[in-house]
Amino acid sequence: MHRYNAFDKAFVRVRNQQFRDQVRRRLSGGLTEDEFKPLRLMNGVYLQLHAYMLRVAIPYGTLSSRQLLKLADIADRFDKGYGHFTTRQNIQFNWPRLVDIPDMLDTLSEVNMHAIQTSGNTIRNVTADHLAGAAEDEIEDPRPYAELIRQWSTDHPEFQFLPRKFKIAVTGSPVDRAVIRAHDIGLELLRIDERLHAKVWVGGGLGRTPILGEVLHHGLPIAELLPYLEAILTVYNLRGRRDNKYKARIKILVRAVGIDTFREEVDAAFDQLKPTFLGADQTLLETLRQDFALTIDPNADESAYHQRLLNDSLFRHWVEQNVAPHQRTELAIVTVSLKKPGTTPGDATSEQMRGLAELAEQYCFDELRVSHEQNVILPHVPLGDLPAIFDGLQRIDLHTANVGLISDLIACPGMDYCTLATARSIPIAQQIAQRFEALGLESTIGAIKLNISGCINACGHHHVGHIGILGLNKGGVESYQITLGGDASEQAQIGEKIGPGFGADEIVPAVERIVHQYMAIRHDPSEPFIETVRRVGTAIFQTAAYACTGVEASDA
Amino acid sequence: MLDSSKPTLATELNAAWANQSALQVLESALVRFGEDKLAFVSSFGAESAVLLSLAARINPTLKIIFIETGFHFDETQRYAEQLIDRLGLTQVVRASVDPITRKRIDPDQRLHRVNPDLCCHIRKVDVLHRSLKGLNAWVSGQKRYQNDTRAHVEVVEFDPERDCFKINPIAHWTAQRIEAYFKRHSLPRHPLIASGYSSIGCWPCTSPINAGESIRDGRWRGQTKTECGLHRRVMPLHGTML
Numbered sequence: 144m145h146r147y148n149a150f151d152k153a154f155v156r157v158r159n160q161q162f163r164d165q166v167r168r169r170l171s172g173g174l175t176e177d178e179f180k181p182l183r184l185m186n187g188v189y190l191q192l193h194a195y196m197l198r199v200a201i202p203y204g205t206l207s208s209r210q211l212l213k214l215a216d217i218a219d220r221f222d223k224g225y226g227h228f229t230t231r232q233n234i235q236f237n238w239p240r241l242v243d244i245p246d247m248l249d250t251l252s253e254v255n256m257h258a259i260q261t262s263g264n265t266i267r268n269v270t271a272d273h274l275a276g277a278a279e280d281e282i283e284d285p286r287p288y289a290e291l292i293r294q295w296s297t298d299h300p301e302f303q304f305l306p307r308k309f310k311i312a313v314t315g316s317p318v319d320r321a322v323i324r325a326h327d328i329g330l331e332l333l334r335i336d337e338r339l340h341a342k343v344w345v346g347g348g349l350g351r352t353p354i355l356g357e358v359l360h361h362g363l364p365i366a367e368l369l370p371y372l373e374a375i376l377t378v379y380n381l382r383g384r385r386d387n388k389y390k391a392r393i394k395i396l397v398r399a400v401g402i403d404t405f406r407e408e409v410d411a412a413f414d415q416l417k418p419t420f421l422g423a424d425q426t427l428l429e430t431l432r433q434d435f436a437l438t439i440d441p442n443a444d445e446s447a448y449h450q451r452l453l454n455d456s457l458f459r460h461w462v463e464q465n466v467a468p469h470q471r472t473e474l475a476i477v478t479v480s481l482k483k484p485g486t487t488p489g490d491a492t493s494e495q496m497r498g499l500a501e502l503a504e505q506y507c508f509d510e511l512r513v514s515h516e517q518n519v520i521l522p523h524v525p526l527g528d529l530p531a532i533f534d535g536l537q538r539i540d541l542h543t544a545n546v547g548l549i550s551d552l553i554a555c556p557g558m559d560y561c562t563l564a565t566a567r568s569i570p571i572a573q574q575i576a577q578r579f580e581a582l583g584l585e586s587t588i589g590a591i592k593l594n595i596s597g598c599i600n601a602c603g604h605h606h607v608g609h610i611g612i613l614g615l616n617k618g619g620v621e622s623y624q625i626t627l628g629g630d631a632s633e634q635a636q637i638g639e640k641i642g643p644g645f646g647a648d649e650i651v652p653a654v655e656r657i658v659h660q661y662m663a664i665r666h667d668p669s670e671p672f673i674e675t676v677r678r679v680g681t682a683i684f685q686t687a688a689y690a691c692t693g694v695e696a697s698d699a
Numbered sequence: 700m701l702d703s704s705k706p707t708l709a710t711e712l713n714a715a716w717a718n719q720s721a722l723q724v725l726e727s728a729l730v731r732f733g734e735d736k737l738a739f740v741s742s743f744g745a746e747s748a749v750l751l752s753l754a755a756r757i758n759p760t761l762k763i764i765f766i767e768t769g770f771h772f773d774e775t776q777r778y779a780e781q782l783i784d785r786l787g788l789t790q791v792v793r794a795s796v797d798p799i800t801r802k803r804i805d806p807d808q809r810l811h812r813v814n815p816d817l818c819c820h821i822r823k824v825d826v827l828h829r830s831l832k833g834l835n836a837w838v839s840g841q842k843r844y845q846n847d848t849r850a851h852v853e854v855v856e857f858d859p860e861r862d863c864f865k866i867n868p869i870a871h872w873t874a875q876r877i878e879a880y881f882k883r884h885s886l887p888r889h890p891l892i893a894s895g896y897s898s899i900g901c902w903p904c905t906s907p908i909n910a911g912e913s914i915r916d917g918r919w920r921g922q923t924k925t926e927c928g929l930h931r932r933v934m935p936l937h938g939t940m941l
Contacts, residue, residue, distance in 0.1 A: 279803065448797070449797060449829065452797055452798075453792070453794075459798065462797075462798045462799065463798040466798065466799060467799075467802060468799050468800075468802050468803040472803075475799050526799065669807060669808045669809050
């Protein structure tokens with residue numbers, strides 16, 4: 144795994160000292176909230192409905208056991224004993240006192256973590272496929288490239304005051320698990336004539352104006368990655384709108400000027416910038432590739448796995464649902480669901496974090512991942528250790544076997560925490576998960592992605608959920624709008640709105656009617672929900688959703 | 700512990716047991732190979748009740764391996780429950796492909812459409828292979844009359860891939876004799892027989908037969924494939940089939 148060097152450590156230490164002083168001045172009244180706001184936003188500190196919130200980056204979703212243990216300690220010492228994994232491979236602490244935040248940041252720095260650029264109009268935490276370095280279908284581990292981008296973008300002097308926030312995601316597989324087309328820049332590593340290149344997508348984003356990224360470059364030689372990214376950011380920095388916050392993302396610029404004009408401008412900037420990159424980035428990249436290489440020698444005895452399958456059907460069910468093949472046949476990828484029905488999607492208690500850290504240390508070569516789907520992954524588990532992992536997860540109540548099923552849903556914090564929210568997300572998520580669990584239908588329904596956002600900013604990625612739910616406020620009442628046919632995969636698609644919103648007490652039955660409709664009309668159980676929607680369109684589901692509500696879909 | 704004496708022993712035992720009754724063969728096999736080192740393998744299909752009934756008459760606690768492919772008809776599942784209950788079988792082991800191998804080779808569960816041989820291989824052949832590890836012998840209900848491939852089945856054979864003896868106690872039984880056994884012992888029928896099915900496997904690859912067709916003609920209809928591979932030499936999982 145990649146480790147900080149002395150420069151990184153000194154840099155973070157100085158930043159934390161600066162912020163400690165800023166907090167001191169805010170608390171003593173030397174700074175007003177207006178003056179303090181841009182300073183705290185440089186350091187991942189938000190002010191939510193009930194408290195401050197600290198957002199900590201987990202670059203490309205990769206954590207060591209030691210880091211997760213430290214997150215657990217922070218949750219206990221400075222928060223309410225839990226943390227929340229977000230849809231962008233961050234962890235959020237929801238209840239810190241401002242006076243404690245400098246200590247939290249110092250504690251994080253002990254394990255090479257920080258909150259720099261997790262807010263503000265900067266290049267945010269670089270995300271990646273959470274199965275990087277483990278997925279069977281992978282062409283190249285994206286993390287060395289994500290780390291290279293992280294180092295380049297962190298405290299980049301040109302890009303601290305962009306028109307708006309900027310998100311980059313990287314995948315090294317043709318199977319997209321990083322939702323690259325919903326990012327300002329999405330990168331897909333691929334081979335052309337056996338040489339590594341990046342396909343570059345630009346101008347994707349969800350929020351109030353959902354747009355899928357367009358291809359800016361079909362095959363960028365990998366050595367040109369940083370100058371090309373710098374060229375994109377330079378054009379955006381100059382040309383992106385600063386007069387209107389809602390028109391400031393790069394997607395609006397790309398759409399306004401057109402992808403071809405945008406490409407010409409990027410190419411011109413690239414020609415100027417390329418000579419300024421003198422090769423240090425390539426030297427670093429070589430080191431990073433070595434840092435991330437998987438050099439382990441796992442125990443090859445699989446007998447405990449096969450034995451347990453024979454006599455424990457709960458174990459078999461869990462493996463069937465939550466464990467995936469690894470690129471090395473003696474290993475498997477375990478997804479730990481943070482979606483037990485009734486709990487808050489993405490929340491983990493400090494005890495659970497400690498349990499996971501211990502399991503990773505003992506059975507997974509000290510490595511964990513967090514996914515934008517708000518789960519934790521143990522990426523390299525020897526098959527023979529799967530029973531021990533399952534037993535360990537049972538002890539911390541994290542053995543829910545629902546990965547990829549309807550209760551494995553994505554939800555933003557919504558009005559329970561967020562100042563921007565117009566409706567609650569968490570209670571709706573809980574009700575849907577509990578409803579389908581009670582019906583006992585989840586396995587029969589099969590693979591389906593349901594996403595909930597509590598406002599149009601779309602942190603719950605509802606536009607790309609197979610079923611998307613958007614919580615709005617209509618005249619003081621919560622109203623939940625359904626979109627269908629969204630897709631976050633390599634077949635990315637923005638979902639289609641099916642009609643007027645449902646009340647908080649109506650939304651769960653409406654989802655249930657849609658799912659029942661799907662089961663009635665699917666070809667056979669191997670046709671997943673999204674394929675049925677693609678095959679028949681949304682009209683038949685729309686009819687089902689509004690059946691017995693007295694509302695006409697056309698009222699929208 | 701594969702050695703050249705085992706095929707020879709199989710030939711000798713076959714010569715000695717070939718003319719014995721099915722019950723006698725089974726009793727001899729249990730003595731010869733050990734009760735805990737022998738397993739019956741059943742699909743709980745159209746004629747499976749006969750072999751299961753023979754097993755139960757000797758000892759209902761004998762080990763029965765039911766290969767659970769994940770694609771059995773609901774009717775087969777209900778029939779299995781019915782037979783287990785009726786015959787009082789106490790050790791029916793449902794064996795199935797391990798989920799990780801299944802996901803590696805057939806992630807979307809549609810392999811049966813494009814490569815039924817490989818589908819049978821991971822869901823049946825490889826599963827049986829693993830289930831028989833450590834056993835001396837397995838018992839099958841193959842009959843010679845079923846099709847050409849099975850026309851030369853012996854009562855005792857040696858299965859070199861699994862290093863295991865294979866006993867086919869009703870190899871020489873005819874369709875009429877099977878029918879008579881069902882009647883004499885009042886055994887329940889597989890519910891799909893009434894719908895025209897005469898040989899019953901997984902639902903994607905099994906269809907009813909028409910008048911004049913042979914009993915296994917409804918399996919892998921429209922393909923040259925006639926057997927799943929359980930009853931012939933197995934191929935290694937990571938060999939040429941992949």
